[in-house]
Amino acid sequence: MLQKNVFLKNLKNIERLLRENQYSKALLVVNKLLEEYPFSTRLLLLKGRLIQLLDEESELGELQDALDALECASELDDGSIDALNELAMFRHVVEDKQDEAILLFEKSIAKCFELLEEAYLGKAKCLFETDRVFESLNCLNEGFQIIPHAAKLKAEKDYILSNE
Amino acid sequence: MERRFLKKAEDLISGKLKKSKSYHSDYANKTYQEILDLAKIGDKKAKQMKKLIEQVERLREKLRGR
Numbered sequence: 576m577l578q579k580n581v582f583l584k585n586l587k588n589i590e591r592l593l594r595e596n597q598y599s600k601a602l603l604v605v606n607k608l609l610e611e612y613p614f615s616t617r618l619l620l621l622k623g624r625l626i627q628l629l630d631e632e633s634e635l636g637e638l639q640d641a642l643d644a645l646e647c648a649s650e651l652d653d654g655s656i657d658a659l660n661e662l663a664m665f666r667h668v669v670e671d672k673q674d675e676a677i678l679l680f681e682k683s684i685a686k687c688f689e690l691l692e693e694a695y696l697g698k699a700k701c702l703f704e705t706d707r708v709f710e711s712l713n714c715l716n717e718g719f720q721i722i723p724h725a726a727k728l729k730a731e732k733d734y735i736l737s738n739e
Numbered sequence: 740m741e742r743r744f745l746k747k748a749e750d751l752i753s754g755k756l757k758k759s760k761s762y763h764s765d766y767a768n769k770t771y772q773e774i775l776d777l778a779k780i781g782d783k784k785a786k787q788m789k790k791l792i793e794q795v796e797r798l799r800e801k802l803r804g805r
Binding site: 637638664 | 802
């Protein structure tokens with residue numbers, strides 16, 4: 576297993592190569608790291624994206640390998656919006672499978688709402704705990720505008736109002 | 740007009756994505772602008788080629804930002 580600093584150094588190297596549009600070289604590093612960390616969602620996503628940008632004759636991977644990597648990333652990290660979106664885009668663009676893409680995008684949107692609700696709720700609780708009641712309610716109301724049926728936000732708002 | 744709109748589709752779509760079922764080699768020599776115009780009037784092949792061009796742009800942007 577690589578040490579954390581070596582892993583991070585490799586990631587920095589990948590980032591540099593990506594900035595320089597050196598996709599084949601970046602993929603070589605990604606593949607090398609995947610030998611050590613085969614279940615890294617971040618690396619699998621990079622692999623799935625990079626393969627799509629390779630030259631036709633490149634032997635570093637085919638579209639099926641890109642799909643396998645994206646599916647693996649999505650399975651490993653069920654909550655990853657990034658992985659869901661990337662897999663959905665692959666279905667939509669590369670495979671032209673719109674119904675499958677729609678299901679994935681719907682899952683991604685639901686996850687986004689879940690995370691947003693959690694963030695609004697957390698922020699509202701912090702504000703309320705520090706006696707910023709008005710701001711806390713504003714925060715919850717802002718959340719409602721985006722997620723009208725957010726049950727946890729509603730419960731928190733009721734709780735705050737019952738305390739006032 | 741932006742230079743990329745004058746480029747041929749085959750120059751805007753990466754090699755591997757040319758193996759996708761959305762790629763149509765008979766549209767390879769059309770410019771991006773021609774593809775956009777055809778897509779606008781509902782040409783299915785043009786719509787698919789447009790998606791591939793946009794996918795390359797999106798992926799490059801995404802990878803640069805990471």
